[in-house]
Amino acid sequence: MIVPLEHVIILSIIIFSIGIMGVLFRKNVIIIFMSIELMLNAVNLSLVGFSRYYNSVDGQVFVFLVMTLAAAEVAVGLAIIVSLFRNKQTINIDEINILRG
Amino acid sequence: MTAALFYFIACLTIISALFVVLNRNPVYSAVMLVFCFFSLAALYVLLEAYFVAVLEIIVYAGAIMVLFLFVIMLINVGKEIAATSIIVKAKVLPFVLVVLFSLNIILLILWRNEGLHQSNTISSVGSIIAIGQALFTKYLLPFEIASLLLLVALIGTVYLAKKRVL
Numbered sequence: 001m002i003v004p005l006e007h008v009i010i011l012s013i014i015i016f017s018i019g020i021m022g023v024l025f026r027k028n029v030i031i032i033f034m035s036i037e038l039m040l041n042a043v044n045l046s047l048v049g050f051s052r053y054y055n056s057v058d059g060q061v062f063v064f065l066v067m068t069l070a071a072a073e074v075a076v077g078l079a080i081i082v083s084l085f086r087n088k089q090t091i092n093i094d095e096i097n098i099l100r101g
Numbered sequence: 102m103t104a105a106l107f108y109f110i111a112c113l114t115i116i117s118a119l120f121v122v123l124n125r126n127p128v129y130s131a132v133m134l135v136f137c138f139f140s141l142a143a144l145y146v147l148l149e150a151y152f153v154a155v156l157e158i159i160v161y162a163g164a165i166m167v168l169f170l171f172v173i174m175l176i177n178v179g180k181e182i183a184a185t186s187i188i189v190k191a192k193v194l195p196f197v198l199v200v201l202f203s204l205n206i207i208l209l210i211l212w213r214n215e216g217l218h219q220s221n222t223i224s225s226v227g228s229i230i231a232i233g234q235a236l237f238t239k240y241l242l243p244f245e246i247a248s249l250l251l252l253v254a255l256i257g258t259v260y261l262a263k264k265r266v267l
Contacts, residue, residue, distance in 0.1 A: 072254030079261035
């Protein structure tokens with residue numbers, strides 16, 4: 001392994017935290033979705049790192065499954081965003097408050 | 102040499118991820134996200150996960166980002182860019198909590214007693230043969246369930262995209 005496993009995990013944590021920041025601080029639903037993709041990719045990176053560390057293929061199979069899940073999630077989520085925009089004419093999450101959350 | 106390359110690409114990944122979150126224009130965010138995916142694919146190559154690297158480029162940078170750009174095109178977000186502010190003043194607490202969370206994990210990893218010993222063996226787990234064998238023998242049921250998940254997502258998307266919904 002070219003770098004210690006710790007550094008891969010730390011990089012993964014940094015990207016994951018950036019994704020959390022995006023979900024917490026941005027108001028645009030599309031940017032929030034991109035941040036969720038960033039978080040999924042951070043988890044993928046740590047899975048690949050562990051797979052390489054333990055010389056086991058299982059981590060990469062999990063990455064495959066996570067990618068499948070991300071594709072499904074993005075397709076459904078973007079369809080929801082489009083139909084939301086069709087109904088409310090906005091994608092700002094502060095204006096989408098019919099549940100009074 | 103390859104370690105330096107790893108750290109360089111890691112810095113590129115972090116910077117592009119920051120640009121994704123901090124950019125005002127969603128189109129620029131999408132482009133930076135593509136850049137982030139490409140650098141992540143480079144990191145996978147350096148970690149000898151070649152199949153995952155190719156999959157990252159095909160699935161994420163190819164399919165998912167095209168979907169994102171189509172939706173950005175469909176809903177005309179250009180007008181609202183000026184109205185939404187990026188820095189929200191009243192959100193100090195979540196920021197502190199996220200930083201504390203990540204610092205907590207980093208310190209837990211760095212201050213372990215025994216430390217993770219380094220494995221230097223040549224790996225063959227990144228090849229398509231190994232992944233395919235694992236996927237079709239040990240992980241056959243999750244593989245089939247993933248295809249079912251994709252089918253459900255397909256049907257759900259078609260239903261949501263119809264005219265009269267909600």
